Amino acid sequence: MDDVAVLPSRPGHDLVMTKDAMVAGVHFLSDDPLDLVARKLLRTNLSDLAAKGAEPFGYLLMTSWPHAFGWNERERFARGLAEDGAAFDLDLLGGDTVSTPGPLTVGATLLGWSPAGGVVRRGGARPGDVLMVSGVIGDGWLGLQAAQGLLPDLEGGLARRYRLPTPRLGMRRALRDFARAAADVSDGLLADAGHLAAASGCGVRIDLERVPLSAAGSAWASAQPDKMRAMAALSAGGDDYEVVCALAPDDVDAFRAAAGVAVHAVGQFVDGAGVSIHFGDDEAPQERLGWRHGGQG
């Protein structure tokens, strides 16, 4: 490998880049298996590209290794990279490996192609657009608690979903064809829907009772004393790596048919600014939500 990566231009296409880092103890658990850490690093970045409608093809890698990590740990990390590199057809194009007295820190710059001008941005939503989300919400947050042993997870499904998210790459074409704005759900549905609204210069209303849950999420929510607060917690939790997007009302059916995964309408973009949270017919009072807007990782 040379000191640099060289990428010939691809006529008619834009290069799309995203860069995310993960720190042991912050973005993954310090005892998480390192092959899963490597795969999560790729997948969280792939999720970013998927939400933008881009086709990933390669990445640059940064790893910062604590001195206590030897050959076995690095080999296991490399095995995870190889596994998901093959699964998602990604080339490792370059990077840097350093040592650190601190926790394991890993980062990747993921690269993808998009037809020129076709990247789906954050800022294209208009008042009246339908707010839609893919898959289910809240399993990332529940999965973190399961991985920490704070929640029973008899079949391991929740913890696995936290450790190994599934980027929604199958939605790329549908997003490019129909979505006016899109992002992946990494900070939490409420925060990421708010990012779309803010970038689009409008507000967004979210109907908590319409937020799709998994069987495990439904069971958890049903066991909570305050259903509204439970739904808000699931919608505020991060790490879902679903796609949240804005659709013109007339495009909803076609988008649903093309998405290749279940998508649900969970609210609407509105005039004004900010996120308003509704449960049934009422606007949820913020003080009952126990919810803080997701900030930086």
Add this chain to the structure above:
Amino acid sequence: MDDVAVLPSRPGHDLVMTKDAMVAGVHFLSDDPLDLVARKLLRTNLSDLAAKGAEPFGYLLMTSWPHAFGWNERERFARGLAEDGAAFDLDLLGGDTVSTPGPLTVGATLLGWSPAGGVVRRGGARPGDVLMVSGVIGDGWLGLQAAQGLLPDLEGGLARRYRLPTPRLGMRRALRDFARAAADVSDGLLADAGHLAAASGCGVRIDLERVPLSAAGSAWASAQPDKMRAMAALSAGGDDYEVVCALAPDDVDAFRAAAGVAVHAVGQFVDGAGVSIHFGDDEAPQERLGWRHGGQG
């Protein structure tokens, strides 16, 4: 800023990318001023691109902040980015900011353009080519010691050179026109010349007494009991951020005229493999050098 950076293709050009990370206490001193840390991050990556003949235009940034670092530290870091961003005409295209229980860790993916097929690689040297290096060697290593207070540095020039290297961007055109192989001197002249030789499938002979030193470097070397060992230490030390390259003997004069900075012949590529170190007429015995091949950062 969106979740991703989008870069239209530039016809007739290749995109050149390099990614380097720096950890407090490893790649810079924990009490280094943070504006200089930011500038060093950009400059070490710019050095990579310069040695490849590429024209830098932008970067993605990763910062991992310890909790003890507040607004003032971040503002100072941002000030350094802005200063060198303006000086080198770089756009900040995206990135990720996370928090860490460990030391400050920063990384950048620098992007540049090169005429299609024109990137200067590591692997093009041939036996008989002249090994050339820009500027002076050893001040990075002496500068680290000066910054640590282990060496007198009355005028601060050495420590400043360690903290704020000068990428040799003015050599880009000369490198593209004449160099058969090139790299920047980050691991040390001996190691980086060895990288060129290894990638080119040949060996390299380095004549220590021809390695160019600064006035400070000469004074330091003269004060050492073993001149050969001193020259080897300066040539093994890293952080010079000069350019080391391979030139066909017939191109040396033209390269010298076009380089825009002093360049010196310090050895020759040869048949075989590995690095042989000479001092005067003799090959230096490895056991007298106290030199270990530079490994990962």
